[in-house]
Amino acid sequence: MDYKYIELLLERYWACNTSLEEEEILRAFFCQKEVPASLLPYRDLFVYEHEARKTEVLGDDFDQKILAMTEGKEAPKAKAISLKQRLMPLFRAAAIVAIILTLGNAMQVAIEQKAEPAGRLADTPRPHEGVSVAVVKTDSTKMDTLQQRGVTIQPVGLIK
Numbered sequence: 001m002d003y004k005y006i007e008l009l010l011e012r013y014w015a016c017n018t019s020l021e022e023e024e025i026l027r028a029f030f031c032q033k034e035v036p037a038s039l040l041p042y043r044d045l046f047v048y049e050h051e052a053r054k055t056e057v058l059g060d061d062f063d064q065k066i067l068a069m070t071e072g073k074e075a076p077k078a079k080a081i082s083l084k085q086r087l088m089p090l091f092r093a094a095a096i097v098a099i100i101l102t103l104g105n106a107m108q109v110a111i112e113q114k115a116e117p118a119g120r121l122a123d124t125p126r127p128h129e130g131v132s133v134a135v136v137k138t139d140s141t142k143m144d145t146l147q148q149r150g151v152t153i154q155p156v157g158l159i160k
Helices: 004-014 020-030 037-055 061-071 081-123 139-150
Strands: none
Touching: 004 020, 004 037, 020 037
């Protein structure tokens, strides 16, 4: 027998150029009991497809079972969400950012105040050693009032 048409259909099948009718012809051909030896390697593929269609069909009661499972439950009702509830995550995020910025500024101010006195001491000129002008020089107005009361002022020693 000449199987050139089947071989041509097989070539078109491997190139993905067959129609559904031509594929059905191939399945019907390979489902026969007598298949030439040259085409036997392809028989299992087409027989499997044909048999799988018959065995893997869902039962008639499948649709009823699924419908019974889904119909018994009520659809969830929509819940109204206010604008305040929608923006609550945004408010929380803004509050966290505000707290972090406030703490950061407080830390920065504390660090600057701590470092500032040391900086001021370095910038101020050191007093030169010698007699302190403040101790030697006395306030004349205080001295006059104290002398009027009869209090005598003793000069203080020099500070070095």
